[in-house]
Amino acid sequence: MSTSETGTGTDAASATGARPAPPPRAAGGFRARKPLTYVLLSAGLLVMTAPFLWMGLSAFKTQRDLGASPTVWIPNEWTLANFRELLSLMDVPQAFFNSVLVAVFVTACNLLFCSMLGYALAKLNFIGKRPVFAVVLGALMVPGNLLLLPKFVMMSKMGLLDTYAALVLPFAAGAFGVFLMRQFMTAVPDELLEAARIDGAREWFIFWRIVLPLVKPALATLTIFVFLGSWNNFLWPLVATNDPDKYTLPVALATFATDPTKADGSNGVLMAGAFLVVLPVLIVFVVLQRHFTQGIATAGLK
Amino acid sequence: MSTTAAKAPDDRDRTRPTGSASRAGDGKDRGAPPRRRDRLSTQNLAGWLYSTPFLSLFLTFMAFPVVATLVMSFTDFGLRNVTDPFSAEFIGLDNYTRLVEDEKFVRALLNTGLFVVLGVPLTIGCGLVAAVLLNSGIDRMRTFFRVGFYAPVVTAIVAVAVIWRFVLDPAEGLIAGLAGQLGLKSPDFLASETLALPSLVVMAVWRNMGTAMVLFLAGLQAIPTEVREAARIDGAGVLQEFRGITVPLLRPTMLYVAVMTTIGFLNVFEEPFVMTDGGPSDSTLTISLHMYRQGFDFFHMGYASAMAYVLFVIVLAVTLLQLRLLKDKTR
Numbered sequence: 294m295s296t297s298e299t300g301t302g303t304d305a306a307s308a309t310g311a312r313p314a315p316p317p318r319a320a321g322g323f324r325a326r327k328p329l330t331y332v333l334l335s336a337g338l339l340v341m342t343a344p345f346l347w348m349g350l351s352a353f354k355t356q357r358d359l360g361a362s363p364t365v366w367i368p369n370e371w372t373l374a375n376f377r378e379l380l381s382l383m384d385v386p387q388a389f390f391n392s393v394l395v396a397v398f399v400t401a402c403n404l405l406f407c408s409m410l411g412y413a414l415a416k417l418n419f420i421g422k423r424p425v426f427a428v429v430l431g432a433l434m435v436p437g438n439l440l441l442l443p444k445f446v447m448m449s450k451m452g453l454l455d456t457y458a459a460l461v462l463p464f465a466a467g468a469f470g471v472f473l474m475r476q477f478m479t480a481v482p483d484e485l486l487e488a489a490r491i492d493g494a495r496e497w498f499i500f501w502r503i504v505l506p507l508v509k510p511a512l513a514t515l516t517i518f519v520f521l522g523s524w525n526n527f528l529w530p531l532v533a534t535n536d537p538d539k540y541t542l543p544v545a546l547a548t549f550a551t552d553p554t555k556a557d558g559s560n561g562v563l564m565a566g567a568f569l570v571v572l573p574v575l576i577v578f579v580v581l582q583r584h585f586t587q588g589i590a591t592a593g594l595k
Numbered sequence: 596m597s598t599t600a601a602k603a604p605d606d607r608d609r610t611r612p613t614g615s616a617s618r619a620g621d622g623k624d625r626g627a628p629p630r631r632r633d634r635l636s637t638q639n640l641a642g643w644l645y646s647t648p649f650l651s652l653f654l655t656f657m658a659f660p661v662v663a664t665l666v667m668s669f670t671d672f673g674l675r676n677v678t679d680p681f682s683a684e685f686i687g688l689d690n691y692t693r694l695v696e697d698e699k700f701v702r703a704l705l706n707t708g709l710f711v712v713l714g715v716p717l718t719i720g721c722g723l724v725a726a727v728l729l730n731s732g733i734d735r736m737r738t739f740f741r742v743g744f745y746a747p748v749v750t751a752i753v754a755v756a757v758i759w760r761f762v763l764d765p766a767e768g769l770i771a772g773l774a775g776q777l778g779l780k781s782p783d784f785l786a787s788e789t790l791a792l793p794s795l796v797v798m799a800v801w802r803n804m805g806t807a808m809v810l811f812l813a814g815l816q817a818i819p820t821e822v823r824e825a826a827r828i829d830g831a832g833v834l835q836e837f838r839g840i841t842v843p844l845l846r847p848t849m850l851y852v853a854v855m856t857t858i859g860f861l862n863v864f865e866e867p868f869v870m871t872d873g874g875p876s877d878s879t880l881t882i883s884l885h886m887y888r889q890g891f892d893f894f895h896m897g898y899a900s901a902m903a904y905v906l907f908v909i910v911l912a913v914t915l916l917q918l919r920l921l922k923d924k925t926r
Contacts, residue, residue: 327731327732327733330728330731330732330733331733331736333728334725334728334729334733334736334740337725337728337740337744338740338743338744340801341743341744341746341747341801342743342746343762343769344747344755344758344759344762344769344801345746345758347758347761347762347769348758348761351761359767360766360767362775363772363775363776364767364771364772364773364775364776366772402648405648406648406649406652407649409645409646409648409649410645410646410648410649412645413641413642413645413646417638417641417642417645418638418642419638419639419640419641419642419643420639420642421642421643422642425646425650428650428653429649432653432657435657435661436858436862436906436907436910437862438862438864438883438886438903438906438907439660439661439664439903439904439906439907440656440657440660440661440664441886441887441890441903442660442663442664442667442672442890442896442899442900442903443659443660443663443664443667443900444656444660445677445890445891446663446676446677446680446896447655447659447660449677449678450678450680462652462655462656463652463656465648465652466648466649466652466653468653471649496637496638496641497641500645521749524751525749525750525751525752525753527751527752527753527865528864528865528887532887532891542751543751543752543753543754544753546751546753546754546757547753547757547865547868547869550753550757550760550869551868551869551872560761560764560767563757563760563761564757564758564761566754566757567754567755567757567758570750570751570753570754571750571751571754571755571758574749574750574751575746575749575750578742578745578746578749579742582738582741582742582745585745585749
């Protein structure tokens with residue numbers, strides 16, 4: 294066996310090497326493909342990250358570097374001028390504050406409401422449980438487009454357009470969250486709850502002090518997904534706000550980017566704007582990436 | 596916390612003979628039928644209290660609007676009805692018959708279909724290839740690659756669309772720069788009637804393939820290694836193994852990914868909204884964008900509601916079709 298051609302002595306190699314009669318085709322074929330795998334993956338990675346790199350570099354380029362031909366890849370001179378101009382044209386701090394505020398409230402509401410109903414569906418016996426669960430499943434399938442017009446009219450009648458309430462309330466209890474929490478809470482052993490009941494614990498205590506601490510990973514997953522969904526949400530905030538003081542970041546950026554009087558010829562400024570929207574999310578994602586990918590796989594396959 | 600607790604009667608069952616007797620009424624609690632009823636009513640009360648927040652929000656912001664959209668689609672609901680909703684006149688199926696004659700809507704329908712037909716297979720294909728590569732025995736860099744491939748998914752579509760508009764810029768963009776290095780000239784992707792829609796599809800595939808990849812990766816890792824080893828011992832080649840083992844065993848994942856991706860592409864909105872505004876000459880106009888314009892630019896809200904329902908029916912029909920097509924083969 295040609296063990297030395299790739300330096301990465303991994304599980305397959307060491308395991309088969311120890312055994313007297315390894316299936317040679319399997320191991321050999323596998324390891325010969327490895328360099329090719331890395332090449333392909335690296336090429337893919339380059340394509341996937343190129344737009345972000347391009348954004349990150351362009352945001353710090355001077356006007357001259359941006360327009361230069363042939364293209365200047367690495368800025369000759371790093372500048373913050375684009376960010377300064379962006380701040381003078383668009384109220385970034387306000388939009389940032391709005392986005393954070395809305396996302397925090399939406400997340401808090403979802404954590405509480407979804408885990409409450411998830412717990413009830415997983416662990417309580419109550420009349421009408423099946424129809425309620427059917428409602429949750431049905432709600433999963435309703436597309437947002439279908440709700441947009443009446444929601445707008447309702448909010449307008451209630452005088453809630455251009456308020457934070459309009460941005461938070463429709464998303465305060467997502468069916469996805471209920472489903473996720475129910476799946477995780479079903480795995481909590483019944484004996485635990487029974488024991489608590491025998492000891493005289495009340496229902497709220499059992500939910501709050503016993504079950505919730507046991508499903509912390511699910512709560513983490515839910516937090517990430519709901520916060521991110523709110524942070525990136527676009528269509529409803531676009532419809533529900535007219536006052537720039539209430540714009541969330543995506544709405545502010547889109548309004549700015551599609552306004553011909555402002556955005557014309559200022560690609561550097563636009564990249565600075567995209568940079569400010571994308572960077573916090575990317576940092577959080579890289580730090581918490583395990584939760585992201587595990588969460589989506591769990592939600593999809595359970 | 597006990598202040599908010601369900602104001603249930605006493606829930607203490609210290610005399611209960613065994614802990615597991617509460618559920619199925621298996622006669623073990625012969626001594627204490629009233630307590631058992633207490634328990635049940637406590638759970639009833641708690642169950643409904645815990646359901647209340649979700650259900651009230653659901654009724655207000657989902658159930659009611661779903662019905663209201665349907666009703667609105669049979670009326671001439673317009674700008675004046677935003678303040679006075681009940682004065683809208685019923686006009687029967689007029690909105691729906693108008694849709695058939697609306698050239699823009701037909702164009703939007705075709706464009707959305709193109710988005711799905713081009714975008715869904717590409718997203719699934721790229722996601723599957725990436726997942727298979729990541730699953731083929733590389734351990735060291737797997738997380739690194741996975742993070743990179745998944746990163747576009749977590750970023751706001753609006754920001755991504757702004758970035759891509761600049762990437763595709765014919766004068767200063769990334770593609771133009773690369774073409775310039777090779778001595779070529781980049782076309783103006785977003786101003787071309789033939790290239791604009793494919794460009795948006797490529798961007799959407801770039802953004803969404805991470806989701807497909809992660810799901811496929813989870814599906815691949817659930818395939819027992821023994822099955823693969825058995826195939827290899829029997830002399831299966833790489834392609835045979837892929838076609839004979841990977842694809843069939845991935846079918847449930849494939850079904851889920853196909854359904855989710857298709858729904859996403861049927862609702863595509865942000866990409867054309869930010870990058871092309873439906874142009875040039877409606878070549879990237881989608882149903883969602885047309886609906887948004889009719890509803891919120893022109894306030895033809897009854898008409899837009901009819902559009903929303905047509906889209907909903909299409910989504911339902913396509914989903915059911917996929918469930919049938921992909922599921923039956925697993926048996």
